[in-house]
Amino acid sequence: MPEQIFSYQQLFDFTKSVFQKIGCSTEHAETATKTLLSADLRGVDSHGVARLSGYVRLWEAKRVNATPDIRIIHETPSTAVVDGDSGLGLVVAPFAMQIAIEKAKNVGTGWVSVQHSNHFGIAAYHAMMALENEMIGIAMTNASPLVAPTFSIDKMLGTNPICVAAPAGDEPAFVADLATTTAANGKLEILQRKNLQTPDGWVQDKDGNISNDPNALKTGGALLPLGGDRDHGSHKGYALGAIVDIFSGLLSGANYAPWVPPFPAYVPMPSQQPGKGIGHFLGAMRIDAFRPAADFKKSMDHWIHGFRNAKTISGQEKVLIPGDPEREFEVERMRDGIPLVEQVVTDLKTLAENFQLSFLR
Amino acid sequence: MPEQIFSYQQLFDFTKSVFQKIGCSTEHAETATKTLLSADLRGVDSHGVARLSGYVRLWEAKRVNATPDIRIIHETPSTAVVDGDSGLGLVVAPFAMQIAIEKAKNVGTGWVSVQHSNHFGIAAYHAMMALENEMIGIAMTNASPLVAPTFSIDKMLGTNPICVAAPAGDEPAFVADLATTTAANGKLEILQRKNLQTPDGWVQDKDGNISNDPNALKTGGALLPLGGDRDHGSHKGYALGAIVDIFSGLLSGANYAPWVPPFPAYVPMPSQQPGKGIGHFLGAMRIDAFRPAADFKKSMDHWIHGFRNAKTISGQEKVLIPGDPEREFEVERMRDGIPLVEQVVTDLKTLAENFQLSFLR
Numbered sequence: 001m002p003e004q005i006f007s008y009q010q011l012f013d014f015t016k017s018v019f020q021k022i023g024c025s026t027e028h029a030e031t032a033t034k035t036l037l038s039a040d041l042r043g044v045d046s047h048g049v050a051r052l053s054g055y056v057r058l059w060e061a062k063r064v065n066a067t068p069d070i071r072i073i074h075e076t077p078s079t080a081v082v083d084g085d086s087g088l089g090l091v092v093a094p095f096a097m098q099i100a101i102e103k104a105k106n107v108g109t110g111w112v113s114v115q116h117s118n119h120f121g122i123a124a125y126h127a128m129m130a131l132e133n134e135m136i137g138i139a140m141t142n143a144s145p146l147v148a149p150t151f152s153i154d155k156m157l158g159t160n161p162i163c164v165a166a167p168a169g170d171e172p173a174f175v176a177d178l179a180t181t182t183a184a185n186g187k188l189e190i191l192q193r194k195n196l197q198t199p200d201g202w203v204q205d206k207d208g209n210i211s212n213d214p215n216a217l218k219t220g221g222a223l224l225p226l227g228g229d230r231d232h233g234s235h236k237g238y239a240l241g242a243i244v245d246i247f248s249g250l251l252s253g254a255n256y257a258p259w260v261p262p263f264p265a266y267v268p269m270p271s272q273q274p275g276k277g278i279g280h281f282l283g284a285m286r287i288d289a290f291r292p293a294a295d296f297k298k299s300m301d302h303w304i305h306g307f308r309n310a311k312t313i314s315g316q317e318k319v320l321i322p323g324d325p326e327r328e329f330e331v332e333r334m335r336d337g338i339p340l341v342e343q344v345v346t347d348l349k350t351l352a353e354n355f356q357l358s359f360l361r
Numbered sequence: 362m363p364e365q366i367f368s369y370q371q372l373f374d375f376t377k378s379v380f381q382k383i384g385c386s387t388e389h390a391e392t393a394t395k396t397l398l399s400a401d402l403r404g405v406d407s408h409g410v411a412r413l414s415g416y417v418r419l420w421e422a423k424r425v426n427a428t429p430d431i432r433i434i435h436e437t438p439s440t441a442v443v444d445g446d447s448g449l450g451l452v453v454a455p456f457a458m459q460i461a462i463e464k465a466k467n468v469g470t471g472w473v474s475v476q477h478s479n480h481f482g483i484a485a486y487h488a489m490m491a492l493e494n495e496m497i498g499i500a501m502t503n504a505s506p507l508v509a510p511t512f513s514i515d516k517m518l519g520t521n522p523i524c525v526a527a528p529a530g531d532e533p534a535f536v537a538d539l540a541t542t543t544a545a546n547g548k549l550e551i552l553q554r555k556n557l558q559t560p561d562g563w564v565q566d567k568d569g570n571i572s573n574d575p576n577a578l579k580t581g582g583a584l585l586p587l588g589g590d591r592d593h594g595s596h597k598g599y600a601l602g603a604i605v606d607i608f609s610g611l612l613s614g615a616n617y618a619p620w621v622p623p624f625p626a627y628v629p630m631p632s633q634q635p636g637k638g639i640g641h642f643l644g645a646m647r648i649d650a651f652r653p654a655a656d657f658k659k660s661m662d663h664w665i666h667g668f669r670n671a672k673t674i675s676g677q678e679k680v681l682i683p684g685d686p687e688r689e690f691e692v693e694r695m696r697d698g699i700p701l702v703e704q705v706v707t708d709l710k711t712l713a714e715n716f717q718l719s720f721l722r
Contacts, residue, residue: 235683313513
């Protein structure tokens with residue numbers, strides 16, 4: 001399908017202008033843009049600028065507050081709860097992560113649970129904020145219910161991602177960012193466009209039967225937890241998604257389980273609202289709160305070399321380190337530009353017209 | 362196969378005597394016994410008294426120190442590194458978890474990475490120590506290499522379990538305890554005994570080919586990370602196992618990756634020893650460091666009710682909450698006794714003879 005290529009700077013300027021048009025301060029608009037576009041840079045196309053119009057629609061529906069009063073509502077030396085005041089998660093989560101980092105500077109670790117937020121882009125952006133501080137970063141978020149737990153027809157959990165970023169020495173950082181489902185929505189979209197079937201274990205149909213239809217989610221079906229079915233460990237993927245929900249939603253006082261607000265503004269809000277907005281959980285652990293950072297990083301390099309030199313199965317060149325593919329994307333796209341599919345370009349053009357912005361000069 | 366049933370108290374007294382015979386203090390022998398037998402009570406037969414003779418053999422091989430000087434070697438208000446002095450993980454890990462709990466009392470959370478330890482039984486025992494303190498407990502450990510990362514023939518990681526325990530109100534606690542593999546060794550043993558094949562995604566053979574042989578591990582093959590293969594998300598299971606290794610092994614200064622010492626005493630030590638012993642990671646988060654505990658527990662009850670009332674797929678009665686099956690085992694086995702297979706009984710009888718103990722009076 002036809003793609004157009006834009007430079008990071010082009011997309012940055014345009015996206016920032018859109019956030020400013022909905023009323024964000026310059027500072028918030030820049031933070032939101034940086035967070036959002038980190039997805040495009042890292043090859044997670046489903047979570048980047050393709051969602052810009054979605055965020056605008058949430059603002060139009062008054063579900064996003066462009067001028068939030070983001071604040072700590074409870075804290076201890078190593079913890080805080082942040083009220084995002086219905087702001088963009090793209091802004092709220094970096095605010096919360098910064099608090100986690102400051103707490104880690106003071107007492108070794110910092111842990112911030114966030115309520116009353118919205119979708120925060122990719123978890124990796126937030127977790128990676130820890131790296132330049134010689135810390136391990138952790139980020140997770142709950143999300144609207146698309147996933148059926150083991151034995152369930154009902155969708156009870158979001159794709160609830162977990163990211164852990166750990167610095168290395170000479171090697172690039174370890175960055176594991178994973179939805180707790182077998183496959184995320186973005187992968188289904190690729191198969192939909194190519195008219196291909198999904199492997200077993202990705203989705204079930206509306207009656208809970210095994211399905212290979214990449215459109216199953218659109219016809220009442222559900223994504224499946226990592227593992228796919230009970231025989232393949234789906235109860236573990238379900239448990240991981242549940243842990244994310246507890247840390248992000250229940251510890252903070254946000255919504256949780258099937259009551260997390262949906263991303264598409266046209267989808268009605270859930271019947272109940274046991275909490276406020278969407279929840280995140282951000283953590284930072286100072287390496288030298290455990291061990292001299294230089295020693296740890298040397299061990300990380302040794303660890304990484306061990307895996308890179310592992311013997312591979314037939315047809316594979318190398319064992320990857322979590323974060324390798326995304327980092328390669330980032331180098332390539334910063335240099336060569338970011339390809340956008342036609343539908344996204346059209347979407348951005350419409351935004352430009354609506355906000356009387358010139359499109360990507 | 363023939364089984365004999367023993368009461369918890371019988372097994373407790375016998376196991377404690379064995380630990381005393383190898384030189385443990387009464388206090389350590391009791392802690393080790395309680396930790397070990399929690400596996401039998403919770404239905405994790407592979408990790409309980411069946412391993413008692415294995416621990417004794419590690420002691421005979423001088424890999425376990427029965428009188429360790431377990432101590433903090435570095436700390437901040439929210440963190441510590443514990444040197445287990447080659448003690449039983451069954452004793453070292455509860456010591457470290459208690460430190461995490463004390464730190465959480467003081468500054469909201471506590472995080473303890475442990476080096477120079479040995480196998481710690483089931484992760485759930487340690488994580489659940491937090492529950493009675495109105496805290497969320499987290500426990501993980503690395504282990505000897507049985508798992509091939511995605512695209513690897515070489516075994517680079519252990520089954521590296523993660524447990525998270527969170528208190529509820531009227532409902533029992535949420536306890537998710539999961540190896541980061543599709544299936545753990547215990548499940549393979551069941552299929553071996555029944556002469557059945559494994560589903561796809563559990564194991565690969567020595568050349569990295571898909572295998573359905575439950576004995577694959579014994580013939581040079583490997584367990585597979587949760588997900589099984591790349592199409593089914595094995596890179597996520599691999600990443601999770603890696604995170605456990607980094608937190609447990611690299612943050613503490615223990616061994617890691619393929620260099621973690623093996624449990625069977627007859628297996629030679631790995632070629633390198635980049636750290637000391639086996640590593641664990643224990644965490645405790647005080648609920649009211651985030652939110653009033655009563656509010657959180659009310660939300661947990663609501664969450665649990667939501668899942669229990671979810672509509673089930675055909676043939677299934679209910680959606681389970683992580684920890685349900687193990688808790689049912691615990692009630693049943695505390696009341697009716699613990700069944701041991703013949704091989705384990707024989708093993709315990711040999712121990713009794715060697716240590717001149719009368720067997721299970």
